[in-house]
Amino acid sequence: MNRPVLALDLGGTQVRAAVIQADGSRVARHATATPSEQGPDAVIQACIDTLAAARTDAPGGLDADLAGIGVSSPGPVNPWTGVIVSPPNLGSDFHDIPIASRLEAALGLPVYLERDTNVAALGEQAFGAARGVDDFLYVTVSTGIGGAIVSDGHLILGPDATAGELGHVSIELDGPPCGCGGRGHLEAISSGVALARDARDAVARGTSPFLVARAAASPDGPHGLDARDVAEGEDAGDGVCMRLMDHARRAFAMACAGFVNTFNPDLIVIGGSIAEHQGDRLLDPARAEIKRGSFATPAARVRLVPPVLGPDVSLAGAQPLVAARLSDDRWRAGRARLDVARPPARP
Numbered sequence: 292m293n294r295p296v297l298a299l300d301l302g303g304t305q306v307r308a309a310v311i312q313a314d315g316s317r318v319a320r321h322a323t324a325t326p327s328e329q330g331p332d333a334v335i336q337a338c339i340d341t342l343a344a345a346r347t348d349a350p351g352g353l354d355a356d357l358a359g360i361g362v363s364s365p366g367p368v369n370p371w372t373g374v375i376v377s378p379p380n381l382g383s384d385f386h387d388i389p390i391a392s393r394l395e396a397a398l399g400l401p402v403y404l405e406r407d408t409n410v411a412a413l414g415e416q417a418f419g420a421a422r423g424v425d426d427f428l429y430v431t432v433s434t435g436i437g438g439a440i441v442s443d444g445h446l447i448l449g450p451d452a453t454a455g456e457l458g459h460v461s462i463e464l465d466g467p468p469c470g471c472g473g474r475g476h477l478e479a480i481s482s483g484v485a486l487a488r489d490a491r492d493a494v495a496r497g498t499s500p501f502l503v504a505r506a507a508a509s510p511d512g513p514h515g516l517d518a519r520d521v522a523e524g525e526d527a528g529d530g531v532c533m534r535l536m537d538h539a540r541r542a543f544a545m546a547c548a549g550f551v552n553t554f555n556p557d558l559i560v561i562g563g564s565i566a567e568h569q570g571d572r573l574l575d576p577a578r579a580e581i582k583r584g585s586f587a588t589p590a591a592r593v594r595l596v597p598p599v600l601g602p603d604v605s606l607a608g609a610q611p612l613v614a615a616r617l618s619d620d621r622w623r624a625g626r627a628r629l630d631v632a633r634p635p636a637r638p
């Protein structure tokens with residue numbers, strides 16, 4: 292499909308929209324702060340207004356050719372019904388929101404909803420690091436750890452669309468509790484939330500002079516600390532920060548070695564703010580662990596690479612998302628089937 296689409300990236304801090312052309316170029320960008328504190332209706336209205344502004348700004352008759360709207364949202368989502376189930380960052384009332392039907396009614400275009408990491412994977416596959424690759428994983432290491440699985444060219448969704456939650460695999464028996472209710476998950480060890488928690492613990496115990504000083508300088512005290520403080524403490528030679536960062540990287544490396552055995556990917560695209568800042572400091576231990584601990588044949592094949600689309604990845608992915616679903620005759624049938632099913636559980 293060579294038609295442009297409208298893209299919406301609904302995030303906890305910003306609502307962004309743009310027109311995405313078939314070559315992946317992004318034009319007519321608009322953004323506004325997500326009014327989460329004003330409730331779901333205000334968030335939906337912000338989405339409609341931002342999309343309408345992008346459509347109005349579309350240059351050279353692109354607006355008449357728009358094929359549909361691709362929506363990226365934090366999970367869990369039901370992509371068949373177009374319902375956002377219960378994302379953690381969009382306000383306490385924001386659950387079971389039928390965003391696709393609301394946007395369709397307001398804007399008169401078919402709307403396809405997908406989890407942000409899945410949209411990002413489609414973007415990298417169409418225009419970025421995974422161009423021409425049929426078997427790859429997308430992992431984001433940021434505040435949380437999310438992922439997507441593309442196998443034989445297709446996103447793996449599972450019957451509840453929760454497949455690809457690669458941050459919620461257990462790495463440590465009796466490890467720390469995860470935000471999802473599980474224990475010892477990768478996200479509970481290597482994410483920004485986990486490192487911030489460990490930083491607060493270190494301040495409470497007084498074991499890290501670097502973090503104690505940082506907390507004292509922060510207006511929010513220990514609650515102002517995040518992963519970047521721990522990373523900077525490592526660079527400054529603070530022993531606790533060095534151990535925390537090393538532990539986080541080793542847990543990530545173990546997970547990647549397991550992913551190689553489980554999925555046999557050609558490529559693992561590793562994005563997110565922590566991965567971006569750490570670069571090969573995060574990827575090299577994972578490469579070494581794959582070489583040491585994964586099956587030899589898939590280990591020899593797989594490459595670990597950064598993404599290339601940056602913060603636009605979820606916007607760009609809207610074009611291949613709409614293209615794939617418009618041309619999939621079974622998509623609407625699947626949607627009907629899942630209308631009667633229990634909505635996906637929170638991953």
Ligand SMILES: [Zn+2]
Pocket residue numbers: 458459460469470471472473474476478479638
């Ligand atoms: Zn978890």
